Amino acid sequence: MTGPLRAALSPVELGGVPLRNRVFVPGHTTNFGHENRPTARHADYHAERARGGVGLIITEAIRVHPTSAGRHISLGCFDDASIPAYAAIADAVHAEGAAIFAQIMHAGRQANGDATRTAAWSASALPWATGAHTPHAMSTRDIGTVVRAFGAAAARMSRAGYDGLEVHAGHGHLLQQFLSPVTNHRTDGYGGSAANRLRLTREVLTAVRETAPELPVGLRVSADEFLPGGLEPGDVIEIVAALREEFPLAYVHVSHSAYHGSWSLATQMADMSFGHAPFRHHAGMFRRALPGLPVLAVCRLDSVGEAAELIASGEADLVGLARPHIADPHLVRKAAEGREHETRSCVACNQGCIGRVELNLPISCVVNPEVGAERVWAGVHSRRRAGSVLVVGGGPAGLEAALAAHRRGKRVTLVEAADRLGGQVALAARVPGRERFGLLTRELERDVLAAGITVRTGVRADARLVRAECADDVVLATGSVPVRRELPGGPPVLDTWQAVETVCGEEAVPNVVVIRDDCGSWAAASLAEAFAARGARVHLVSPSASYSAQVTTYSRLALTKRFTDHGVRVHLLRTVRAKDSDTVVLTDPVSGGTEPITGVGAVVDAGAATSADALLHELADVARVHVAGDANAPRTALEAVYEGRVAGAVLAAEPDPEPVLLALSR
Template identity: 70%
Template structure:
């Protein structure tokens, strides 16, 4: 890491002194109840404050019930919400950090089925095809929202917050009024920039009037990434005007609009975007407003990148949201010379935004303790082994589930051996990471391998375990617990007389072979609608193959979060990937691949197919578990990850953590954590 000194130097936002220049930007957690913070919020933010950040900005606090959405989001609609917010602020302050409240109205994407009321917006323009048409706000509605912003700011001041951040970005209500794409009004709140900016001016006036002692920052989208939308030059003008009129202490430079297109994908840029793809936005505003604090955000994955931005003068503070979900103690570890112990964000969007889309609380592939910080802290304060003898534990399988189980069992005080049949640790994630564009997955296996090596865990590579090995006289006689983490295997369905069929592992192994039939015309059977088929399709198309993605359902990549899918489909379009929904291969006739329409049964043909990739539903490798489960004289057996049921790394790591930690009291441990979910 470059010298972190500048990053860890103090800085002030107006009258608010911060201990360093790292902040946690606002991000939705779905930890709320009745639109108010809960004990889970308090524990979550406390852990990140304890981890050393200088500033925490809350997730969006909705200022009015028309922006409430589901009850698990946050809002501040009356004074009865103040005590709940005060608890969060007090916890953060107790750990030496400062906290700003982000206040917002979501506008046209706020409601729908959840509230049975119409969303409010500048005009009757829905955010995506098929979305609800919003209500074009009248002047009375506008006055209500303006007052609500001011009242929410006042409540945050009463709750002890150090400042507020007014959200003018991400395609929410204020941006809907500001953008010519969404504001088609002809009254005083539309038309030219002065009209479109009128609502934001009135909101800032209301905020500064009702909370006069509270510093105010502004979050913006520097670029909407929409034809005819707001550009960086537009936003430079907007910030200049607002800074002249209001005592803004910072500008928080993000980008995108909440729009059913590629623009939305940039807001939660996944690993396909590469490192720090939008840092130039913050740099532009810092050059233009050298006297105004500039906060940078989005796909800034690590502290070294944060150091670069601060030392180069591109930003005054750097926001790391997903990295702090992955490891809340990033800053403290770095300050103590323990950066090598950190867990890295994969930018996979799986446990964070992926769960939010299902109205679930956030989690994290690399950090199973997210959202249950209080319960896990109690667990590790008094390890589950307390009062009992260490158990001899054999973990079979060295993928993420197995490595996490071995680590957790060792940290709980047990004697652990980890056996892997292959030549190295990593499992299927190591295979997936070999696909270009998915390389960041290798961080998971590399850091788990690092941590396993650092503990007193016996590691056996090239070591296949049979059920007989665990019985009397076997080479693992005397083991108390067996954690089976043997993963899953891909399926491969042949098409007699047709082109060669590759399963997923075979396809990955052949990706870089220029003589492979995968370089011709390839049909990919995508039963899962997940990343394995999509990433292989994208890479093969990039190599020049003619790729046809076949799905038995009407959806494309349905198990990939919308934020990532919108970027994926954009790339598919650029690469010429052909998508065939409601189609499955039926056979080969006269050299032609026949496809059956799963809806009506019609048959069509595809010519020139040189290879088929079968991305069908995988099968659990659970033979060892089945054998041991049927033997009364066998050790206790636990099954985790894909060996339990083929799913994703999110579930694998979580189950490994649970199994290893609660070997001596699995039922009560799992029950306590289930209550936290």
């Protein structure tokens, strides 16, 4: 174990609470709640990460008042009846040797008023994004209600057995809405000067200290709002310094961004396009400016090794790994045991975590489909059954199916038509900005080979081969193929696979490229960006009223900025037809108006793919055939990995899989 890693995994105290190491799981929304209370899924989820060796877990935001409740699947702490459910989480985490702090907050203006038919509350009547509801500008009576709610929530968390509290004053939530001159236009004692804007946070901390004096209290802040006229690191350091003089802060947890419909929000869940640890410098600024105050760092830190770097360099005292712990709950234990090479890495795709949160669904993970169903999957893995499985296809679904079946005790053979494994993920990872996605299949391949699974590449399976194998179960993970719709008499048309070869090749790209984005997927978006980065004039054309609709808002806001930087033209509510060999015409289906695009060297058809399922229909007489991933229906890697694991671990290993499948669907 290296010196930096040893330091990161060494014991430390935070606010008097002993922690077994300096790595923590920061608060992140799970959507596992019911009627704004935690469920057994929360307890199982956090217990698994505590079992994986982390020192501290900070809960997702616990809303202190019904005006912040939003969806019923979020967490709230509005009355004493919620205490037992929170105690169950604390007990589960403590049983596995980790400490747990409760993060308490009020979302303010971005609370979902539609869910409760009530107005959201904020410092001023300013919506968080274009088209969002205008919030209610809080009266002094409302402010008093919220302050008391923070105090009451703190007392309940104390009674539930939590080790500490984190007051959320960042991410553009209510306290930050009062702190920031961008969102606070008040003229009373809570607005105007910096001291007045700080008043609500001071009152909240006072209430929390009075009702739960035995608990250490930390503060989460956004170092930079990334908004014109907004809070910058120097401003926030002054805020924390002022609060530190008045309150015994246990730590400051340094994040960034505002909940605002702009690039700022994209930084809060920085995806793979941001590169390595893009905001690590923020924590160091606070640590240098506020000596003696423990500083917690967070955001797009992808591994225990990176956490160790920050601690060794003196930039932070503790480091938070949120998405990495979603992807691999045991990454700390693996590092401590010298097994970092076995870690399943977060690919920072935002598909299963924040992408599902945005859809009001429980989180999952492209890399780890067991998220939120840890107890059910533990039961599945505990049962081993002999037998043989043939997996056809070496993309994410096939690789995952092979591993899952092997772990259940099956003898597995995997055949892949191409000369290498990885499928379409390996292809997508060639596109600049999407390289990290390749970790998914590279690590799956690593684990498949380490398990000793028989792998035969360059073998195209047909019905005769499948029957000759005489496997007890067959998993078809043959993927999908792109569709190319020609434009007769028009410019040459490339499907998405051909477009990747073109933009990633050494030859010059066409001067003008039109991309037909019928699906709103990353395929069209990443190709548009890649062609533009190589100097092409790119026109992204969507027949719908939005673009990149399948890309989560958190990533799309960053994508929008990059489109702007690269000069990508976006045409919404437009259809494409050819005029001549280098001209296409865009038609507005509403008005019938047309717009020509001339000099077009290529049109990329990013329409829907089609399943490569011919082999399935040839095996109608084979009893146990299971289909996974795009061969089932063209979707994303999230579904492919999930269906692969289900196929290998459940369908191909359970004589009666229905009870398990029902449990997994809940």
